[in-house]
Amino acid sequence: MTAPRWRLVLNGKSAGDDALRAAVAAMRARGITLDVRVTWEGGDAERYVAEAIQEGVDVIIAAGGDGTLSEVATTLAHREEAADALPSLGLVPMGTANDFATAAALPTQPLSAFELIQARPPHLVDLLRLDAHGTPHWAANLASGGFGTQVTIETHEGLKKLLGGLAYFITGISKLGRIEPISARIEGPEFSWEGAFIALGIGNGRQAGGGQALCPDARIDDGLLDLTIVPELSGEVAATFGTMLTEGKHAALDRVAIRAQLPRIEIEAPQPFVLNLDGEPVTSTRFHIECVPRRLRMHLPADCPMLGDS
Template sequence: MQDSAIFDLSQARVCVIFNRGSGSKDDAEFIEAVTGALEPRAAEFALRRTGEGGNLADLARQAVEDGFDLILAAGGDGTQSAVAGALAGTDAVMGVLPGGTFNYFARDLGVGEELEDALETILEARVHRVDVGQINDLIFLNNVSFGAYPHILKTREGIYRRWGRSRLAAYWSVLVALRRLRRPMRLTARVGGQKRHFSTALVFVARSAYQLESFGLDGAEAIRNGQFAVLVAKAKRPLPLMGSAFRLAFGRSAKDSDFDLILTEELTIETDKPRQLVAHDGEKTLMRAPFHLKVLHDGLQVLLPADGSNKTDGAE
């Protein structure tokens, strides 16, 4: 992460990209709070919104083309990732307005998990450059995964529709999806010219130090130093993988017993199928193998608290 200058909101053209399909927040209340806090302070203010299934990346790219200096992503990690993908490599600065279930990116940055804290950050902020992940042509912020996890997301969507969005529903979807798991995935990981072969139910490529630490897993420091933490589950079948999931939930997982750990800033994954469902920051996409993953160092400009504080300290 590279420090930059204090951000002068009074001189900035500000655009909020609002995802109406994200999280469980009350839309009108959320918009009123954001508009009330930022519109009087910015040189120019606009809010552009989409519904669930709308193209957030297109809205963000249009905001860049329209010359906005600060583009705020209002929503969960999927929203943050879509906006970041449009802003990475441009001169535009990204701000985070968390509105999802887990808000890992907001927690990683330390801008606050609650809207009030995030708005306080934006009002008095510094610009920093942060690393982001890339898989083929797709930018991601927290993680990508293969195998069981994309199917967990599919299951979670059905549970959310029936019972609403909550962390409890998210955890329950893990157990339901793992019970339906049928066969392991065979893959080859190429790292630094060497090949490693695996038969596994799950591969998890992490870019979120906060997420790894919350699970009690190794690799967070490597992430802060600009690498991926690649966790390959040793479990191949539903019951052993469910055991690993329970140990993760209770902070008792150890990489030696449950996962192989690879630390690298670039790798290629080849799978036994030419197309795989890939989970990325809470979303899922059918993608074509092989999968080339690399860390884009200083690839995104974001706003962080000007005083260097971490507004997620003590968050669960």
């Protein structure tokens, strides 16, 4: 029987992690052929994935945060092969916030993450594809705009390393007094909204920006995007943030959010604004976003909350 062949694509920021090194050694001792490739600059993940496919690797594992996951998933999604003809995808969460992994209930320890990949067959999952200026961009997790996006972009890398997900909260608090609404028209099948928003979430996954659950009901295998619009709050700001303090941020979001589930979404704005795709900022006045169903096979827990049969 041929030993399983795995390829670990590791974000260079985590290359010295002792727990990951020990987990790699443990899986090799169990008969897994596990090779490691470390990303250093743009294009590395694409090259490593192409190499792995050419060499007949069974599983490609992204080791890093949401950006690393999307970088590997994007490279697989660009391929002409169908999902069943591509290596399956695994994730070892090693980022600052690990939003996708948290929402999917993936193990946080490297060895447990490897054991999940070994034990669980892959599940077909959707991806999010965004087109702006004729250029396609892919994401495994979530596209966000407005307040949460600015928090993510403006949080200093040194603060992330020191405080982890708490860094996003500190940056967010510092911005509360200067939230600038974004005007836009947002449309989809049997859905239309126009106005000013302070936060926007378009979810294949559920959360971004260090725990902001903008799309709390999103599933990654239903062929739909979960849209959440938080409109300009005007006089409701005090009441909303009072709710946040007494009942929690999810209750505050539920109080003001406009939500829909759509296979595709069109956004048009009078001024350019930024959508953040798992760490990749894309600036435009027009966005076309769609769900690409069953594009990849991914190893997930049996009780993953984001699966339709969970």
